Amino acid sequence: MSNVQIMTGNSAAAYGARLSKVQVVSAYPITPSTSVTETIANWVERGELKAEYVRVESEHSVMTVCISASTVGARVFTSTSSHGLLYMHEQLHWAAGSRLPIVMCCINRGVGAPWSIFNDQQDSIAQRDTGWIQIYCRDNQEILDSVIQAYRIAEEIYCPVMVCYDGFVLSHTMMPVELPDVDQVCQFLPPYKPHTILSPEDPRNINPVIFPWQRRDAEGVLRDGYMDMRWKLQRALEGSRDVIVRASRDYAERFGRDHGGMLWGYRTEDAEVLIAGMGSIATEATAAADLLREQGIRAGVIGIRVYRPFPRTEVREAFRKAEAIVVFEKNISYGYEGALSADLKAALYGTGTDAPVHNFIAGLGGRDVKTGELVEAVRSSLAAITAGDREKQTWLNCVTE
Amino acid sequence: MPDKLFKVHKKEHILPGNRACSGCGLSLAYRYILKALGENTILTLPASCLTVLHGLYPVTSVGIACLNCTFASTAASASGIVAGLSAMNRSDITVVAIAGDGGTFDIGIQALSGAAERGTDFIFVCYDNEGYMNTGTQRSSATPAGALTTTTPVLTKQQNKKDMMKIMEGHDIPYLATCSPSFPIDLYDKFVKAKRIKGTRYIQIATPCPPGWVFPPRDTVKIGRLAVETGIVVLYEIENGKFRFTGRSKTLAEKGTRAPVIQFVERQGRFKKMSMEQLGQLQKWVNNKWAEYFRRAEAS
Amino acid sequence: MEPKDDNISAMCKPAVGEAGRTGDWRDATPIIDHAKCIASVKNRPACYLCWLYCPEGIVTAGVPVKIDLEYCKGCGICAEECPSKAITMVMHEETGK
Numbered sequence: 001m002s003n004v005q006i007m008t009g010n011s012a013a014a015y016g017a018r019l020s021k022v023q024v025v026s027a028y029p030i031t032p033s034t035s036v037t038e039t040i041a042n043w044v045e046r047g048e049l050k051a052e053y054v055r056v057e058s059e060h061s062v063m064t065v066c067i068s069a070s071t072v073g074a075r076v077f078t079s080t081s082s083h084g085l086l087y088m089h090e091q092l093h094w095a096a097g098s099r100l101p102i103v104m105c106c107i108n109r110g111v112g113a114p115w116s117i118f119n120d121q122q123d124s125i126a127q128r129d130t131g132w133i134q135i136y137c138r139d140n141q142e143i144l145d146s147v148i149q150a151y152r153i154a155e156e157i158y159c160p161v162m163v164c165y166d167g168f169v170l171s172h173t174m175m176p177v178e179l180p181d182v183d184q185v186c187q188f189l190p191p192y193k194p195h196t197i198l199s200p201e202d203p204r205n206i207n208p209v210i211f212p213w214q215r216r217d218a219e220g221v222l223r224d225g226y227m228d229m230r231w232k233l234q235r236a237l238e239g240s241r242d243v244i245v246r247a248s249r250d251y252a253e254r255f256g257r258d259h260g261g262m263l264w265g266y267r268t269e270d271a272e273v274l275i276a277g278m279g280s281i282a283t284e285a286t287a288a289a290d291l292l293r294e295q296g297i298r299a300g301v302i303g304i305r306v307y308r309p310f311p312r313t314e315v316r317e318a319f320r321k322a323e324a325i326v327v328f329e330k331n332i333s334y335g336y337e338g339a340l341s342a343d344l345k346a347a348l349y350g351t352g353t354d355a356p357v358h359n360f361i362a363g364l365g366g367r368d369v370k371t372g373e374l375v376e377a378v379r380s381s382l383a384a385i386t387a388g389d390r391e392k393q394t395w396l397n398c399v400t401e
Numbered sequence: 402m403p404d405k406l407f408k409v410h411k412k413e414h415i416l417p418g419n420r421a422c423s424g425c426g427l428s429l430a431y432r433y434i435l436k437a438l439g440e441n442t443i444l445t446l447p448a449s450c451l452t453v454l455h456g457l458y459p460v461t462s463v464g465i466a467c468l469n470c471t472f473a474s475t476a477a478s479a480s481g482i483v484a485g486l487s488a489m490n491r492s493d494i495t496v497v498a499i500a501g502d503g504g505t506f507d508i509g510i511q512a513l514s515g516a517a518e519r520g521t522d523f524i525f526v527c528y529d530n531e532g533y534m535n536t537g538t539q540r541s542s543a544t545p546a547g548a549l550t551t552t553t554p555v556l557t558k559q560q561n562k563k564d565m566m567k568i569m570e571g572h573d574i575p576y577l578a579t580c581s582p583s584f585p586i587d588l589y590d591k592f593v594k595a596k597r598i599k600g601t602r603y604i605q606i607a608t609p610c611p612p613g614w615v616f617p618p619r620d621t622v623k624i625g626r627l628a629v630e631t632g633i634v635v636l637y638e639i640e641n642g643k644f645r646f647t648g649r650s651k652t653l654a655e656k657g658t659r660a661p662v663i664q665f666v667e668r669q670g671r672f673k674k675m676s677m678e679q680l681g682q683l684q685k686w687v688n689n690k691w692a693e694y695f696r697r698a699e700a701s
Numbered sequence: 702m703e704p705k706d707d708n709i710s711a712m713c714k715p716a717v718g719e720a721g722r723t724g725d726w727r728d729a730t731p732i733i734d735h736a737k738c739i740a741s742v743k744n745r746p747a748c749y750l751c752w753l754y755c756p757e758g759i760v761t762a763g764v765p766v767k768i769d770l771e772y773c774k775g776c777g778i779c780a781e782e783c784p785s786k787a788i789t790m791v792m793h794e795e796t797g798k
Contacts, residue, residue, distance in 0.1 A: 056515055208461065218717075460719040621776070
């Protein structure tokens with residue numbers, strides 16, 4: 001008997017946490033993420049969810065509470081956006097270096113100055129070097145499913161996971177979402193077994209200063225220096241690819257929904273131009289691809305679901321036969337180009353795939369991105385490529401004169 | 402044997418060969434803090450002198466479970482430990498946050514205020530060595546007026562010491578206390594008492610620092626004692642709003658002869674540029690503070 | 702084959718001597734004159750202010766009192782606080798160390 005409810009992306013995220021039986025939730029309000037933790041507050045105060053709910057005084061403390069509660073052995077959850085995410089930046093590094101399986105939703109919102117409350121992905125993209133796994137969701141069902149999968153992934157490899165989705169576009173839009181059975185979720189998610197030991201029974205000092213070089217402990221064992229310890233994080237992130245794919249596949253088998261693992265494709269088999277994107281802009285691009293095909297252009301879409309670890313292998317395979325690549329993204333690395341465009345080109349380097357890559361920066365600060373604009377953008381790219389432009393950066397629907 | 406004479410637990414939880422400075426006031430205080438708290442404790446501490454005392458990977462000098470955290474986050478780190486332990490049904494463990502004055506008065510104040518306002522069930526300890534000593538003696542809001550630091554190297558610190566005890570009192574918490582490593586039994590007793598109380602407990606320790614205050618290490622206990630004798634440091638506790646002098650300060654309050662503040666100031670190189678005016682203001686500040694404390698003690 | 706570090710994050714175990722033999726830090730060594738030390742004179746536990754005030758906790762408050770010179774950093778607090786002036790900080794050039 002399926003349990004489909006109409007709910008916002010934020011509700012879906014909250015249900016994901018509830019079904020995962022989270023034990024500690026820390027909360028601080030910021031538009032447009034606030035209703036995630038408001039929903040959870042309601043459940044906790046009504047006794048529907050047994051969790052410690054800590055109403056901290058800043059986002060820096062939000063992540064700090066997640067870090068220390070996770071270290072003790074509790075399954076933790078929180079959500080934030082934009083400046084909240086930026087405020088906890090040092091703690092994101094700390095959480096990853098601590099190897100804690102924290103799951104956080106980032107409801108994507110633009111960053112100031114000047115203030116924007118509307119959607120773009122600059123906030124989470126700017127965290128890509130911190131050591132967190134990043135999943136970008138297309139719709140509200142994927143948000144709920146990804147939060148649950150995130151705990152499976154995080155607790156297997158001991159790395160934190162950020163489940164990202166577009167502010168207002170998904171967070172506040174209502175869609176049908178199927179709620180999986182709570183017992184089935186319990187079977188999918190074994191209990192959290194911390195690797196950290198913070199207990200009077202075995203007193204340890206956790207995360208002190210570490211030297212650049214290796215050093216012997218009192219038993220004579222040669223222990224890591226900073227770089228060796230950090231290499232382990234890199235190894236874990238590179239190795240997480242298999243865990244992510246397996247979690248996605250197991251989830252699909254158990255619950256009947258497959259969101260694609262590392263990336264997904266739409267009408268790519270015979271595509272002459274491949275469009276790349278993350279999150280709701282990729283979904284919009286599928287509508288654009290349909291329109292382009294009606295106009296005689298064989299367009300396909302590759303949606304990058306997992307941005308970190310970057311799906312090198314999958315990207316090389318997906319774009320192997322590309323003749324033209326158009327990347328739409330809601331972020332910019334100032335002084336260079338969009339993050340996805342740069343990472344894509346780097347992944348294709350040396351593989352023989354030599355397609356021109358055109359980068360469109362779109363939708364910053366919530367500027368509406370219309371399907372028609374995507375269609376026109378692809379058409380103009382193809383024309384520019386014919387004219388010899390192998391690389392191009394265009395700010396879509398923006399005053400640039 | 403000493404535990405019978407002084408009525409303290411005899412086990413030393415800080416192991417020898419640690420990285421604290423020779424003659425460190427914090428080290429002396431910490432011996433008694435840990436004796437009072439015992440092993441059923443989880444500590445959390447930020448970047449500070451104490452981080453260094455605890456030691457570098459892969460060895461620690463302290464035999465109590467400890468979680469290091471970032472500079473601003475100490476009280477939030479403790480909040481997370483309390484929440485996690487509650488979720489795991491281990492609320493019997495005492496959670497203690499320990500930060501320096503920088504991590505309490507300055508960068509740590511926001512998280513501390515938040516944790517106290519929420520009535521978090523933990524002890525927050527501030528060891529106040531009146532500056533950022535771990536980074537080489539920079540000025541903090543706990544540095545007294547007239548002191549030289551590397552960021553007040555010529556003109557001395559201009560502002561008075563921030564009254565953190567007053568700020569913490571504004572949070573409606575069940576227990577606050579001041580103490581000094583020069584009076585270790587008074588310190589020990591306060592921690593034993595604090596351990597038994599539920600809710601947010603705040604304890605501030607006036608910790609002399611030989612390199613930062615510029616005096617020979619052998620004078621650490623003497624300087625700490627002079628701070629109390631001159632009335633610059635007052636040993637007291639506030640339990641459910643009731644003020645009470647303790648230890649040597651109680652004796653001074655009853656017999657009334659505080660030493661002049663110059664006896665504290667003249668032994669420390671950090672005060673060598675203190676003006677006569679600043680010295681006068683310090684004496685006045687001490688006198689005013691005591692007048693206020695006398696009124697409170699009478700009212701309690 | 703040297704065993705590798707199996708920790709995935711930095712967790713330390715307690716041990717003596719994290720900073721090495723801190724006895725090497727000092728330039729003066731505390732020497733106790735047991736003819737003056739109250740515990741030795743009375744031949745029973747007494748005073749023990751040196752034990753009370755040692756920041757390192759390396760004084761053994763026995764009869765006689767003993768200082769662990771492997772780890773004593775030579776701060777001199779014991780000498781300063783001893784009520785019977787039984788402890789002298791002897792500078793190293795005097796002892797030829």
